[in-house]
Amino acid sequence: MSFESKKPLRTWSHLAEMRKKPSEYDIVSRKLHYSTNNPDAPWELSPDSPMNLWYKQYRNASPLKHDNWDAFTDPDQLVYRTYNMMQDGQESYVQGLFDQFNEREHDQMIRDGWQQTLARCYAPLRYLFHCLQMSSAYVQQMAPASTISNCCILQTADSLRWLTHTAYRTHELSLTYGDVGLGQQERALWENEPGWQGLRELMEKQLTAFDWGEAFVSLNLVIKPMIIEGVLKPLQQKAWENNDTLLPLLIDSQLKDAERHNRWAKALVKQALENPDNEAVIKGWIEKWQPLADKAAAAYVTMLSDELNCGLYVERSASLRASMLTV
Amino acid sequence: MAMHPRKDWYELTRSTNWTPSYVTEEQLFPEQMSGHMGITLDKWESYDEPYKTSYPEYVSIQREKDAGAYSVKAALERAQIYENADPGWISTLKAHYGAIAVGEYAAVTGEGRMARFSKAPGNRNMAAFGMMDELRHGQIQLFFPHEYCKKDRQFDWAWRAYQSNEWAAIAAKHFFDDIITGRDAISVAIMLTFSFETGFTNMQFLGLAADAADAGDYTFSSLISSIQTDESRHAQQGGPALQVLIANGKKEEAQKKVDIAIWRAWRLFAVLTGPTMDYYTPLEHRQQSFKEFMYEWIIGQFERALIDLGLDKPWYWDLFLKDIDELHHSYHMGVWYWRTTAWWNPAAGVTPEERDWLEEKYPGWNKRWGRCWDVITENVIEGRMELVSPETLPTICNMSQIPLVGIPGDDWEVKVFSLEHNGRLYHFGSEVDRWIFQQDPVQYQNHLNVVDRFLAGQIQPMTLEGALQYMGFQCVEEMGKDAHDFAWAEKCKPEMKKSA
Numbered sequence: 042m043s044f045e046s047k048k049p050l051r052t053w054s055h056l057a058e059m060r061k062k063p064s065e066y067d068i069v070s071r072k073l074h075y076s077t078n079n080p081d082a083p084w085e086l087s088p089d090s091p092m093n094l095w096y097k098q099y100r101n102a103s104p105l106k107h108d109n110w111d112a113f114t115d116p117d118q119l120v121y122r123t124y125n126m127m128q129d130g131q132e133s134y135v136q137g138l139f140d141q142f143n144e145r146e147h148d149q150m151i152r153d154g155w156q157q158t159l160a161r162c163y164a165p166l167r168y169l170f171h172c173l174q175m176s177s178a179y180v181q182q183m184a185p186a187s188t189i190s191n192c193c194i195l196q197t198a199d200s201l202r203w204l205t206h207t208a209y210r211t212h213e214l215s216l217t218y219g220d221v222g223l224g225q226q227e228r229a230l231w232e233n234e235p236g237w238q239g240l241r242e243l244m245e246k247q248l249t250a251f252d253w254g255e256a257f258v259s260l261n262l263v264i265k266p267m268i269i270e271g272v273l274k275p276l277q278q279k280a281w282e283n284n285d286t287l288l289p290l291l292i293d294s295q296l297k298d299a300e301r302h303n304r305w306a307k308a309l310v311k312q313a314l315e316n317p318d319n320e321a322v323i324k325g326w327i328e329k330w331q332p333l334a335d336k337a338a339a340a341y342v343t344m345l346s347d348e349l350n351c352g353l354y355v356e357r358s359a360s361l362r363a364s365m366l367t368v
Numbered sequence: 369m370a371m372h373p374r375k376d377w378y379e380l381t382r383s384t385n386w387t388p389s390y391v392t393e394e395q396l397f398p399e400q401m402s403g404h405m406g407i408t409l410d411k412w413e414s415y416d417e418p419y420k421t422s423y424p425e426y427v428s429i430q431r432e433k434d435a436g437a438y439s440v441k442a443a444l445e446r447a448q449i450y451e452n453a454d455p456g457w458i459s460t461l462k463a464h465y466g467a468i469a470v471g472e473y474a475a476v477t478g479e480g481r482m483a484r485f486s487k488a489p490g491n492r493n494m495a496a497f498g499m500m501d502e503l504r505h506g507q508i509q510l511f512f513p514h515e516y517c518k519k520d521r522q523f524d525w526a527w528r529a530y531q532s533n534e535w536a537a538i539a540a541k542h543f544f545d546d547i548i549t550g551r552d553a554i555s556v557a558i559m560l561t562f563s564f565e566t567g568f569t570n571m572q573f574l575g576l577a578a579d580a581a582d583a584g585d586y587t588f589s590s591l592i593s594s595i596q597t598d599e600s601r602h603a604q605q606g607g608p609a610l611q612v613l614i615a616n617g618k619k620e621e622a623q624k625k626v627d628i629a630i631w632r633a634w635r636l637f638a639v640l641t642g643p644t645m646d647y648y649t650p651l652e653h654r655q656q657s658f659k660e661f662m663y664e665w666i667i668g669q670f671e672r673a674l675i676d677l678g679l680d681k682p683w684y685w686d687l688f689l690k691d692i693d694e695l696h697h698s699y700h701m702g703v704w705y706w707r708t709t710a711w712w713n714p715a716a717g718v719t720p721e722e723r724d725w726l727e728e729k730y731p732g733w734n735k736r737w738g739r740c741w742d743v744i745t746e747n748v749i750e751g752r753m754e755l756v757s758p759e760t761l762p763t764i765c766n767m768s769q770i771p772l773v774g775i776p777g778d779d780w781e782v783k784v785f786s787l788e789h790n791g792r793l794y795h796f797g798s799e800v801d802r803w804i805f806q807q808d809p810v811q812y813q814n815h816l817n818v819v820d821r822f823l824a825g826q827i828q829p830m831t832l833e834g835a836l837q838y839m840g841f842q843c844v845e846e847m848g849k850d851a852h853d854f855a856w857a858e859k860c861k862p863e864m865k866k867s868a
Binding site for chain 2: 050054055065070085086116124125132144167198200202204208227245
């Protein structure tokens with residue numbers, strides 16, 4: 042047999058050519074999607090099985106193209122182990138907030154009338170956060186590199202984190218304010234209240250955007266910046282004005298996650314733009330989704346308060362989005 | 369009270385179904401990805417996951433679990449398992465990591481399928497934790513073997529196996545893609561979590577952990593028992609999905625998915641786990657036989673779980689029980705014989721003491737497989753090494769992707785189960801494998817097994833060397849050889865003389 046004899050390598054064969062010593066992140070995150078190896082059959086099944094057709098259409102044939110998606114690196118280089126350490130710390134902080142604000146009877150001290158706003162404009166957020174969770178899980182399963190998918194796994198978990206905070210606070214507030222529908226009316230509000238309909242329309246449509254590239258662009262470059270600037274920050278602003286000092290601190294902790302999501306999304310855009318054809322593709326999707334997102338933010342801000350300047354928040358989300366597109 | 373217990377607000381975390389109106393329910397949850405079988409959103413809201421957890425509990429507990437597993441690894445770095453353990457145990461580690469690590473990572477996508485497409489909100493949340501769990505299992509089972517790369521080229525296969533066309537890797541991918549990545553959300557709940565994770569992972573992770581501890585490999589033992597604590601949580605997603613299906617008149621469809629997944633899992637375990645437990649693990653470290661583990665973790669487990677849910681035992685149960693006595697002995701002989709095509713070094717495991725153990729655990733072993741091993745042993749002793757390596761290709765099952773085997777020796781029984789479908793002739797290793805194909809030909813029909821590819825000219829040159837290259841072997845050190853370099857044959861000499 043003419044196979045050569047070879048010495049052991051110091052790391053996985055696919056990392057052996059790296060100039061630097063591979064980090065824990067490199068060892069456990071890179072090149073784990075075997076489904077990108079055979080373009081004819083992503084999964085080891087009949088090439089025309091339904092799931093192979095789905096992946097060939099929505100991932101392999103996406104107009105967003107790059108020769109080496111596997112080169113993507115999460116700027117935070119998080120692995121499972123470090124994510125839990127980081128988020129356990131964040132959750133200890135948030136639980137400390139909940140605990141202490143409860144001891145100090147925070148909810149009894151908010152400005153009268155704010156409880157109705159919380160019931161109408163805050164508690165139904167769990168539906169929105171759940172949509173982000175579902176959507177992130179979709180991008181995870183369709184992304185063409187494990188390093189991209191991993192960012193989406195953590196983004197899915199972060200969305201469940203926000204949902205959990207919202208459920209907790211909805212319950213807690215309902216103990217002080219039992220007559221404003223907290224814990225009872227969120228679904229009806231999400232389905233019917235005009236201020237939520239833009240967001241619901243946006244999310245329902247986005248959840249059926251199955252091309253992986255379009256799902257990523259609409260979620261991470263359009264929707265999430267809009268939620269930061271057009272939902273969470275105005276909510277934070279109004280909370281301060283109404284003696285609700287807990288909610289802004291909670292949102293700050295969630296924004297840390299959101300900033301991390303923006304970092305990886307920006308890094309992925311930067312990589313995608315190495316292929317000049319992608320610029321028009323990304324731009325096209327942004328133009329498609331931006332009007333729905335702007336409409337959603339305007340409706341939400343209007344519901345929150347007629348004193349707020351909708352245009353300002355729409356402008357801020359546009360500028361956040363623009364900052365993520367700057368290479 | 370300053371903090372509210374989880375039970376007071378848990379319900380809100382999973383009150384997240386709504387009625388879509390900007391798109392249809394079917395657009396939001398397409399049957400192909402969701403597998404809802406026409407059952408509407410409201411009916412899926414009765415789904416109640418038995419094992420409940422919340423985000424803050426999850427990150428806290430998982431942080432502690434990882435701290436435990438990684439600190440055991442760090443503390444035992446100097447134990448030099450690789451240098452000191454029996455080569456059979458090292459082969460077990462190689463087979464395990466290669467077959468499991470990246471497969472677990474792929475399971476993130478199955479969990480992601482449920483997190484996005486299940487109509488049951490509790491399922492979607494638990495699957496989000498499941499995605500995290502499988503990320504853990506992929507990453508930790510890559511991190512642990514990585515340190516062995518510098519000692520032994522075969523450990524590269526912990527990462528590389530799933531990237532390759534090696535036959536066992538194809539068998540593993542064909543199975544996992546059929547129950548995880550290539551299926552809709554509800555099928556994943558039934559086929560991965562209920563059918564595979566409740567029983568088979570117990571056996572792999574707890575059974576092997578017991579052998580590992582006995583063999584002194586506490587790092588591996590603590591790693592895989594830590595993994596199993598996650599499995600036992602996220603495995604519970606399937607039961608309530610089955611309840612929803614049964615309550616809505618879909619018992620037959622649910623039963624079929626269970627039957628397919630259990631059989632397919634069994635066949636893969638018989639070729640990978642069976643030999644490691646009954647042949648590779650040093651005799652003195654074997655806690656139980658593979659068959660005993662199967663009875664404890666699979667037979668007992670499924671009989672109870674299926675009946676509790678109102679399902680039936682699979683129609684092939686008698687064939688299954690017969691297979692548990694026989695199949696892995698034949699598979700083992702095949703893997704050992706074609707060892708060049710494995711990324712680990714199969715241990716023959718047939719010294720006189722080991723044969724006595726096999727005869728005790730599997731009465732009749734000597735007059736069946738023993739007969740073949742007699743010939744192999746004699747050839748090794750006489751130095752006729754050209755006779756203990758293959759020159760031909762086996763016939764490979766178009767379902768399991770594992771060679772067809774039968775019973776050798778006095779009870780000779782070899783049978784192929786064939787099927788002509790759309791003008792192509794398929795061969796299966798059992799009646800059940802053929803039945804699985806017939807349930808859903810579109811899922812499988814244009815897939816080629818390794819020998820089909822060889823005969824179709826896709827593997828060039830059409831020689832053993834060409835085949836090994838196609839399978840992804842990069843050097844001789846990666847190809848399997850006898851784990852003990854035939855030292856076992858020496859121990860057989862006196863017995864051979866006696867019988868002569």
